[in-house]
Amino acid sequence: MTGGLHDVEAPAGAQAQAIAQLWHVLLPVCTIVFVAVLVAVFVALRRAPRATRETAPDVSSLSQPEPALARAVWAGVIVCAVLLLGLLAASVFTDRALARLPLEDALHIRLTGYQWWWEAQYDDPAPSRIFTTANELHVPVGRPVIVTLVGADVIHSFWVPSLHGKKDLIPGRPQTISFRADRPGVYRGTCAEYCGYQHAHMVLYVIADTPNDFAYWAARQRAPAAKPASALAQQGAELFLQKSCAMCHAIDGTGAQGRNAPNLTHVASRMTIGAGTLANSVTNRAAWILDPQQFKPGANMPSQNMAPDELAAINAYLGTLQ
Amino acid sequence: MNVRAACCVVAAIVSLAACQREKRDFEAPTKAVTPPPVRLSEIQPGAISTKTSLEGKYEDNAFALSEGKRLFGWYNCTGCHAHGGGDKGPALMDRVWIYGSEPAQIYATIVEGRPNGMPSFGGHIPDNEVWELVAYVRSLSGLASGMASPNRSDTMHVKAPESNVEAQQPVTAAPSGASERP
Structure with missing residues (x-):
């Protein structure tokens, strides 16, 4: 709908910045580990002895230990431990950075x-x-x-x-x-x-x-809803209270005091309707009021049986709620 | 063998009954459902028509019943009837009905209101939601399908779930003064 920045890589605050930095550490380290493991697997596959049916099984490692293998295992364990500890430390410092936001005058x-x-x-x-x-x-x-x-x-x-x-x-x-x-x-x-x-x-x-x-x-x-200026909006304000709208929605400064649905006192000032489902335009609002289930099936707002002139009046009224 | 056959028959019946139970209509009916005539008297001219209503439209449907339960709170029915036990308004979980227990009669009670304090909600509640409320109100005294009635609450439980209520034979009571009612 209406765009808006939605990107971990484009931080707009100190905390998102810290999280992005952690990501820039985690991603390369994990990529290197992943690639190293893949390379090790392919090398092992390539170097595996090609035995035939007649070849005797290779049990030489039972009688003589393999110093090279032990060295490789130790090196692997140490590298893993160091990397994991490093990532752990990065994560702890990020956590501390997140908690360090000064909260005066919040x-x-x-x-x-x-x-x-x-x-x-x-x-x-x-x-x-x-x-x-x-x-x-x-x-x-x-x-x-x-x-x-x-x-x-x-x-x-x-x-x-x-x-x-x-x-x-x-x-x-x-x-x-x-x-x-x-x-x-x-x-x-x-x-x-x-x-x-x-x-x-x-x-x-x-x-x-x-x-x-x-x-x-x-x-x-903070101001209560604007008083409807035109006759059409006035009719819409009355219909809002007479029909089912006021059963769930509130408009401050009027008799509509429902608390089960979004407060509509300044609905026209918002970018979207239906929690980001549709852009807040005149036509979208009309379509939404008539049949919200078409856009958001299962939402609690029921479809309305409404005459076209009633819909136009209510929509005009909502449009004045800046 | 007989046990197995019996099981199969039971399973078949249960699965048939379950079809209606889970059906969900997100699209509201395009035109209002006309309520049938409300009969407060059993005396009728000509042949007696007992089938009064859209019984079964919502009463076997778990989604509609649970929606009715939600709306019962949202539209503040609980404000007077509490969670069925009654307060300023009469109890709904007992077998006593002042204005009739048939769905059409409850529909009329909600839409037209009744003397002694029941407000008229006609025009304020979409038609299909009134029918959901009707089904839920009936489930409070076990008159809706026990298989489809809500068996849990979204909020704190204040009474046994509707699915556990024994069906109670409705009796009609003359409206008494509001002050005498519990």
């Missing part, structure tokens, strides 16, 4: 994984400043982020390769992951633990903004 986000979407709640000491969004995280560049990971139904896994490694969202066991984005950009993440039918359509975008852009975005997210 942004706190509570990220809940559902089948199959993400809910993000931006925490704040003042309750009135807490806001909820879905499937998209905005973070300020250069400021650390502490994400509390919560699994709502089954185990999911948070993985934004350009920013950090993976961490699971385990139901009943909240845990945290912290990262920092050092360059502005759009970083794509996915659920990295198979979580059911639509696991592949559970995408999370992390958008790293400059601090000013982030403050602007957060201020807009």
Whole structure:
């Protein structure tokens, strides 16, 4: 859908940088070991004595030990031990580098994984400043982020390769992951633990903004939904409450207070709908509302029996929710 | 030999019954399923038609029943009926029915609402989901297929699973004052 950087080799944060460095050690070492083993096997095959049916079995090694063989085995054991210890040390130092991220003035986000979407709640000491969004995280560049990971139904896994490694969202066991984005950009993440039918359509975008852009975005997210300006949007707002939408979705500032599906207060400001399933365009939104099962079979949103004018009104209203 | 033959027959029956059990319809029916007439009286003119409804459309289907169980929580049925034991609303896991136990009657209860507090959900819940809820509500007192009823909860277990409920012969109770109900 909407692109976004999704690449371990293109780190955008200090931690992803450390992980990429570890990868650049692991890959050559393991390649060398693999090639060496292959060469040894082929040499052994080539040098094997070609015996015929009549040749007596070669049992000479029983009576006289083979010093060369013992030397080779010892050399192999020592080389393996040194390499493994080296990789272990590299891994330990990478782990320490990951944990060393300074966390002063961190942004706190509570990220809940559902089948199959993400809910993000931006925490704040003042309750009135807490806001909820879905499937998209905005973070300020250069400021650390502490994400509390919560699994709502089954185990999911948070993985934004350009920013950090993976961490699971385990139901009943909240845990945290912290990262920092050092360059502005759009970083794509996915659920990295198979979580059911639509696991592949559970995408999370992390958008790293400059601090000013982030403050602007957060201020807009805190505001309740815009009042519909046109007559069509007004009709859509009423239909949203009259039809089944409000049974699951919330739009802050209106009577829609469902808590089972993504909060739609600022849905038009997001890049995608259906957790990265479709780009957020007028036509895609209409097609999605009418029949989400066509794009994401098994998702909890039911197909709607809706007259075309009703659909147009609701879609127009959602389009105003910037 | 007889035992083996009996086993084969049982296996064949079970496998036939299982066909409906696992069927999943992700595509909702394109047009609304018209509910059959709701009969609150047993007296009818002419021939007595007892078959009231779409019984069996969802009641043998494990997916529909488990969806009904999920929606029972999502649409806040639990807010008044608790997990079947009843609270502000009447209990649903007992054999007493005030407005009828037939699927069409439960459908009408959900869609049209009832006096003394049952809200009307017509238009707010897609038609096929109402039928899933109907099947699940019936499974609470063992009226749906025991083979297909949910046998576990996604959340903390608060009662025996629906698949373990003995089928209870429905009896109709006159609506009493809301305050007298448990």
